[in-house]
Amino acid sequence: xxxxxxxxxxxxxxxxxxxxxxxxxxxxxxxxxxxxxxxxxxxxxxxxxxxxxxxxxxxxxxxxxxxxxxxxxxxxxxxxxxxxxxxxxxxxxxxxxxxxxxxxxxxxxxxxxxxxxxxxxxxxxxxxxxxxxxxxxxxxxxxxxxxxxxxxxxxxxxxxxxxxxxxxxxxxxxxxxxxxxxxxxxxxxxxxxxxxxxxxxxxxxxxxxxxxxxxxxxxxxxxxxxxxxxxxxxxxxxxxxxxxxxxxxxxxxxxxxxxxxxxxxxxxxxxxxxxxxxxxxxxxxxxxxxxxxxxxxxxxxxxxxxxxxxxxxxxxxxxxxxxxxxxxxxxxxxxxxxxxxxxxxxxxxxxxxxxxxxxxxxxxxxxxxxxxxxxxxxxxxxxxxxxxxxxxxxxxxxxxxxxxxxxxxxxxxxxxxxxxxxxxxxxxxxxxxxxxxxxxxxxxxxxxxxxxxxxxxxxxxxxxxxxxxxxxxxxxxxxxxxxxxxxxxxxxxxxxxxxxxxxxxxxxxxxxxxxxxxxxxxxxxx
Numbered sequence: 240x241x242x243x244x245x246x247x248x249x250x251x252x253x254x255x256x257x258x259x260x261x262x263x264x265x266x267x268x269x270x271x272x273x274x275x276x277x278x279x280x281x282x283x284x285x286x287x288x289x290x291x292x293x294x295x296x297x298x299x300x301x302x303x304x305x306x307x308x309x310x311x312x313x314x315x316x317x318x319x320x321x322x323x324x325x326x327x328x329x330x331x332x333x334x335x336x337x338x339x340x341x342x343x344x345x346x347x348x349x350x351x352x353x354x355x356x357x358x359x360x361x362x363x364x365x366x367x368x369x370x371x372x373x374x375x376x377x378x379x380x381x382x383x384x385x386x387x388x389x390x391x392x393x394x395x396x397x398x399x400x401x402x403x404x405x406x407x408x409x410x411x412x413x414x415x416x417x418x419x420x421x422x423x424x425x426x427x428x429x430x431x432x433x434x435x436x437x438x439x440x441x442x443x444x445x446x447x448x449x450x451x452x453x454x455x456x457x458x459x460x461x462x463x464x465x466x467x468x469x470x471x472x473x474x475x476x477x478x479x480x481x482x483x484x485x486x487x488x489x490x491x492x493x494x495x496x497x498x499x500x501x502x503x504x505x506x507x508x509x510x511x512x513x514x515x516x517x518x519x520x521x522x523x524x525x526x527x528x529x530x531x532x533x534x535x536x537x538x539x540x541x542x543x544x545x546x547x548x549x550x551x552x553x554x555x556x557x558x559x560x561x562x563x564x565x566x567x568x569x570x571x572x573x574x575x576x577x578x579x580x581x582x583x584x585x586x587x588x589x590x591x592x593x594x595x596x597x598x599x600x601x602x603x604x605x606x607x608x609x610x611x612x613x614x615x616x617x618x619x620x621x622x623x624x625x626x627x628x629x630x631x632x633x634x635x636x637x638x639x640x641x642x643x644x645x646x647x648x649x650x651x652x653x654x655x656x657x658x659x660x661x662x663x664x665x666x667x668x669x670x671x672x673x674x675x676x677x678x679x680x681x682x683x684x685x686x687x688x689x690x691x692x693x694x695x696x697x698x699x700x701x702x703x704x705x706x707x708x709x710x711x712x713x714x715x716x717x718x719x720x721x722x723x724x725x726x727x728x729x730x731x732x733x734x735x736x737x738x739x740x741x742x743x744x745x746x747x748x749x750x751x752x753x754x755x756x757x758x759x760x761x762x763x764x765x
Contacts, residue, residue, distance in 0.1 A: 328715025392645030406630015493536025656719030
């Protein structure tokens with residue numbers, strides 16, 4: 240029977256060599272868990288003792304009864320890959336096999352981002368978060384930090400001093416010089432720089448403000464013609480800029496004629512409308528009298544085109560033509576240069592600062608300050624607008640500060656994993672945001688897990704049901720940019736390998752000797 244014992248020794252040693260060889264081969268495999276072999280002897284038969292009558296038990300060889308994996312902690316090795324992760328302590332990463340659809344567990348944290356934005360291992364298995372959902376990472380161009388947006392910077396400029404004659408203010412590349420010899424109030428100076436557009440020049444400013452129906456050219460007195468009306472006899476008429484007044488049967492006084500033309504906007508249409516002392520009819524063209532007051536039968540007709548001086552067309556029946564006094568347009572000063580990339584308005588309350596250089600602006604100071612807001616045409620943070628002056632009576636430059644910083648849409652730059660397994664993204668604006676949290680499963684019995692390859696295991700009836708949660712729940716922590724090495728002890732396994740080799744050789748020798756004995760017995764029959 241020694242042949243059977245020898246063969247069992249060969250099989251057991253062969254199994255031992257196989258396990259040791261697998262351990263040594265995976266000494267550099269991330270998250271690998273080494274195995275060991277349990278051996279047991281086999282009871283073959285009982286022999287009766289010649290004298291005592293007590294049976295003697297003899298062995299029947301050896302059996303490799305079980306192969307056990309050791310789930311002890313492997314060494315933690317740092318890497319440069321931001322999505323690599325290692326569990327320090329208990330627990331396992333949880334993955335979803337996309338082919339079989341089953342949940343598997345691993346200690347191998349070699350994770351990357353897939354083409355579709357999922358966090359996956361080297362086999363394409365999706366990593367699950369603490370809720371059991373596959374982790375989706377931001378993927379360009381949709382890798383935008385929540386809450387980030389393209390916004391324009393708004394600067395506030397406060398004028399709080401009168402500008403002396405021939406003083407100059409430079410405002411973001413555009414200058415204005417007070418040339419008419421009169422002092423301008425702070426409010427007037429602020430009005431000069433309100434309602435401007437990026438790239439404005441003296442010509443574009445003049446063109447845009449030439450029509451009083453939209454706005455007045457800053458501190459610009461438009462041309463006007465003052466008509467001194469005459470008394471009209473019955474049925475006499477007078478026509479001014481397309482609008483005709485016809486006196487009634489009793490005639491009309493100069494004051495009532497002037498009153499009939501007062502308060503009319505450019506383009507006003509009258510269809511035989513009865514007024515005091517007569518009827519008015521026609522369309523007023525090119526002028527307006529909206530702000531004019533009648534004085535001794537005289538009324539000022541203001542040119543709608545502020546930058547031109549057109550002689551007012553006036554005619555009357557019977558040669559009763561009134562006199563007309565023309566006043567040319569007058570500028571208070573001159574613009575120069577080009578406004579940089581800002582649009583300006585009179586500041587709304589939300590854009591009026593309450594502090595300046597760390598000091599509160601008092602109500603009295605606020606009452607004496609006229610504010611302009613300059614909105615940058617581009618997105619993101621910009622240098623504060625440059626506003627300087629010469630000729631302010633107090634010698635003070637305007638108050639200038641950024642009221643609302645501009646922002647840009649922030650895209651993902653880098654990702655990192657903290658000790659809770661949280662993946663934190665850092666964005667182009669320097670801010671961070673939580674992207675996901677890697678789940679960790681607590682395993683009731685690691686030795687009951689069933690290995691399925693690719694450094695993964697599945698639960699079995701012997702492992703119990705894993706509980707998914709955070710690393711802290713599993714009593715461990717996670718280390719980002721790190722991997723858990725194999726827990727294989729190469730020195731120990733090399734020594735065991737030599738012992739297994741000797742056991743194999745010894746068992747082979749037993750088989751050889753037993754074979755020789757059989758050959759001898761067979762030869763005796765000859």
